[in-house]
Amino acid sequence: MIPGSFDYHAPTSLDDALALLTEHGGDAKILAGGHSLIPAMRFRLAVPEVLVDIGRIPDLEYIREEDGHLAVGGMTREVALEDSDLVNAKYPLLADTARVIADPLVRNLATVGGNLAHADPANDHPATMLAYGASVVARGPNGSRTIAIDDFFVDLFESALESNEILTEIRIPTPPAHGGGAYLKMERKVGDYAVSAVAVQLVLDGGTVSSARIGLTNVNPVPMRAKNAEAELVGKAATDDVLEAAGRAAAGECDPSGDLRGSAEYKRDVTRILTKRAIRKAVERAKGGN
Amino acid sequence: MTHLDDRTEPHSPLPEGASAQVATTDEIRIRTPEKVCGMGHPMKRKEDPRFIQGKGRYVDDVKLPGMLYMDIVRSPYAHAKIKKIDASAALAMDGVLAVITGEDLKAAGDLHWMPTLMSDTQMVLPIEKVAYYAQEICAVVATERYIAADAIEKVVVDYEPLEAVVDPHLALEDKVIVRDDKEKKTNHIWHWEAGDKAATDRVFAEAAHVIEQTMHIPRIHVSSIETCGMVANYSKVTEQMQIYMTSQAPHAHRTVFALVSGLPEQKIQIISPDIGGGFGGKVPVYPGYVCCAVASLVTGKPVKWIEDRSENLQADSFARDYHITAEMAADANGKITGLRVKTLADCGAADAAANPSKFPAGLYSICTGSYDMKAAHIAVDGVYTNKPPGGVAYRCSFRVTEAVHMIERMTDIMAHDLGEDPADFRLKNFIRPDQFPYKSPTGWEYDSGNYKAALDEAMKLIDYRALREEQAAKRERGELMGIGISSFTEVVGAGPSRDFDILGIKMFDSAEIRIHPTGKAIARFGTKSQGQGHETTYAQIVAEELGLPAADVQVEEGDTDTAPYGLGTYASRSTPTAGAAGAMAARKIKAKAKKIAAHLLEVGEEDLEWNVDKFQVKGSPDQAKTIQEIAFAAYTNHPQGMEAGLEATDYYDPPNLTFPFGSYICVVDIDSGTGEVHVRRFVAVDDCGNIINPLIVEGQIHGGLTQGLAPALFEEIVYDENGQNLTGTLADYLVPTAVESPKWETGRTITPSPHHPLGAKGVGESPTVGAPPAIVNAVVDAMWHLGVRHVEIPMTPQRIWAQLREHGVTD
């Protein structure tokens, strides 16, 4: 399995990269970690004429807190999230997610930005970023713009990024006190995409869930928020009945397709169960547990 | 003629100290000091230094001057007429030298078809139609690997899609004919029966309890991490064909190549270098090999062909695909009395199982397993479908996996139905030690066994009774925990030549040992290791017999120009056959050594006794000659009238198969929400007779267990209704990682084979055969109280979930 031919460019500045993207338009693809793109090229499912490798542009790999959010550079490798004390201490939903993406070797190269920009509903970060209410910074020829994650996923494999824009940063709001999150993924084996996975980020006010966002992985043509499930949860104590109602809502609002990972009916039920379990875990964490 | 042959003895002499009675002990017998490292020593493997330093040499590592590369165009349809193949655009590319089609092969002497090991025929490249998805259409030869990959994209094939038949039950209706090249327009290939039908029917008529269960043992794929490949190097000048090939059976392949191509056999050299896992997948001759050899013949240059993973998964030999309906009968005391089995064997587009026996369903009739019963009858029908051919390639001795799965499931269902503990039920029904050699109702003679001892050991290691108490407590709380047992009997070591051959060549195997003047040795064998550690195990056999340090014995296999003719490594046959040949050849050498020692010590042979590594004078052990001294004398001071040198060859035709066995116990916890199965513990007690290298044996067992876990829970080759393979990558075909694979716990009993020269049996496949039903039995055991009787493999979470929901369990 050998990729088709292409012209390769490795610009060392964002401006050069953007100029190349503008010059080649739809014929060019951005090469970040390459772990979605290169396999697709080996099967010749993707045959770009031009690759713009953004791996040599400085200052796109970082994880830092600023202005009430966690800023993650677009080229940040998944392994950096796993290894980050900051992420592990304050962003457990993100830490959960990073640990179950593909396998450790893949995570050494695969990037957070690539995982999002590919807009693959099977990828794990979309649900997590939806649950966090993150935003995405895109740099284009005319400067940067910020895209709310709720507006980012347009269609299957289609994001709000223009073909001459580069995802440079992801901003995750720092959870408040009594905030908690969790990502639960059911996969058939390590390295597999999710049968279903659920990302929950919530805030507790006393015994009540005062706000919650829930994202779902691989059970919808487009990465989605489970808004009905959120509605079942917000303003209530996370009792078994509430959890069940939220789980049922999530199962009802997603739209999985049947495949080797299971029938649509099965995936809905797994979504129901994982939603309950993820909420339970997020609540525990919000209360100060792990 | 002084070349000694001890064939005057029956060809199954017991080693000194071995007992003909079945004696079970878990102690490994060690008779040589560590310096010699004979049988029983956990010797570190001699082959490892090259592998751990990246210096193994696999087929894709072979690089010859001027080497070309071949790639293959494959069919996107499972069944289609070929109207036209237009290779002009590919041929016009820079660097493309040739495109080989079925027509070309036909013109070259009807090479477009080849024989299979089951007396069927198989297309090499099609002319009229394709019969399975990813079937080879034509081969492109280019100067570079990347150019060949580009060129196959440029070949335009005009297909007329035909309806495909994927389900063997539908295939029997003969609405779609897979093989219209045959005179008889039917998909039914053969019908085969074993056992006594009338006696079995009588037993069932008289039975107090009868159970029936259908089960499907689905298609799986070995997926060795190295795919298949070849470098063919034909010289138009010398007319010699040198082939590097991922071959588990290089000699047999050489003969097949000679017969098919017409090249003289002495002009063909097949070298099977290091092999990155075989498991049966490198026994068949695939069309790609033939095309590669033809490409070299045509161009007169070396040509390399290496499959990619998708080609490997989509077109190479599969295993299993048996659709089974089984009935078991028991009397009022809960004693199994009979077994009646009907089976549909989905063979794909050709009957091409690598099953070199005279039985179409291989050793499937071993299916009465470890249980003594009055009668059994099995009937199997082979069927063509629009799927790739194959049949046994997954670490399995010719269909014994299907047999064991069935009998162990049936036994468990019967025990549960009768309300008996599955362990107690097995203990009650086992063939007793005093019944060996045991004649089974389907005609097999089991060599030795002590099934109770193995199950007792497994129950002790896992604390079976305590687990049952834990299970009862958990069940009260609604938690799903299951305990499953499999007490399997394997049948390996093909084989007695009366029953086993490849295209008429009997399934013996061979060893040739030469002792050099300095007391070092080279030993060559007709088998071919693919990771089994032959370089170490065989050296230890020679060390055991001759007292030469195993470190001084260089073992070679896989080069047909140098190794003695053998049938290769698969079906756990290497130790039973070639290992035995090694021992027998060593004994011939020892007999000659004794004569030389007598000559050197100036005593009669009858005055000498063997002591580890020397012949000594009885009653006067100071008077002795070591094997090294004798070796030197064999070249410098041998007796008048005796040939110089110290070497021997043996072709060993085993008197019977060997019958390893074991008892496995598996503990699972089931997630009642998602249906996921967690294997919490797995204890495997294996009995493979006398052990040559316990380290290697344990490694074989661990590996086999993971390959038993895999089909039980993860792996299946899945086709859609059009015959498209949906599991054509390792992203879809789920080979377990270290995370899914549990920490295996092992134990052993030792019941020597009475007919093997070393008392050894095979071991490589036992765990693959024994593990799946233990896991299924555990899963069903966890849910039996809910009303679940059976779960098909692979037991995917969805399958478990469906059963749970059907029986009212949810989360």
Added chain:
Amino acid sequence: MSRHTIKLTVNGEAVEKEVESRLLLVHFVREVLDLTGTHIGCDTTSCGACTVLLDGRAVKSCTVFAAQADGRSVETIEALAADGTLHPLQEGFWEKHGLQCGYCTPGMILSAKHLLEKNPDPTEEEIRWGISGNLCRCTGYNKIVEAIRYAADKQRESTEEVSA
């Protein structure tokens, strides 16, 4: 189709070659540099037979273009015993029978090397997760885990000796 001159360090030695843009790093290592200890087992970034260290991190070299490695450092299995002494991992795999056919072994060893650099004292669970990007079809993994544990102990012993 562009061609590029790449300069990188492979097993400590400077290498300069002209490559086609689409040349995969695994083919660069195997075919251009003849370092055939790095193997190929799949097309989907699944098996890890092609694992090398890229700037010290274990990566699947089938999913990296050689051009991407320009200016970086690549370490393959051939580097581990270059001075004639087996690396503790190589020793562990030999001692503990951590390999059978040997095909996955170089990748497995390099994955383990990176794992132990990050976590010198891993639990069995951490080892299993750490090598979960590498498939082995022969060993059932038990003895690979033991081999890596052996190396961890050996490396920690020698570190303690140095610091003592």
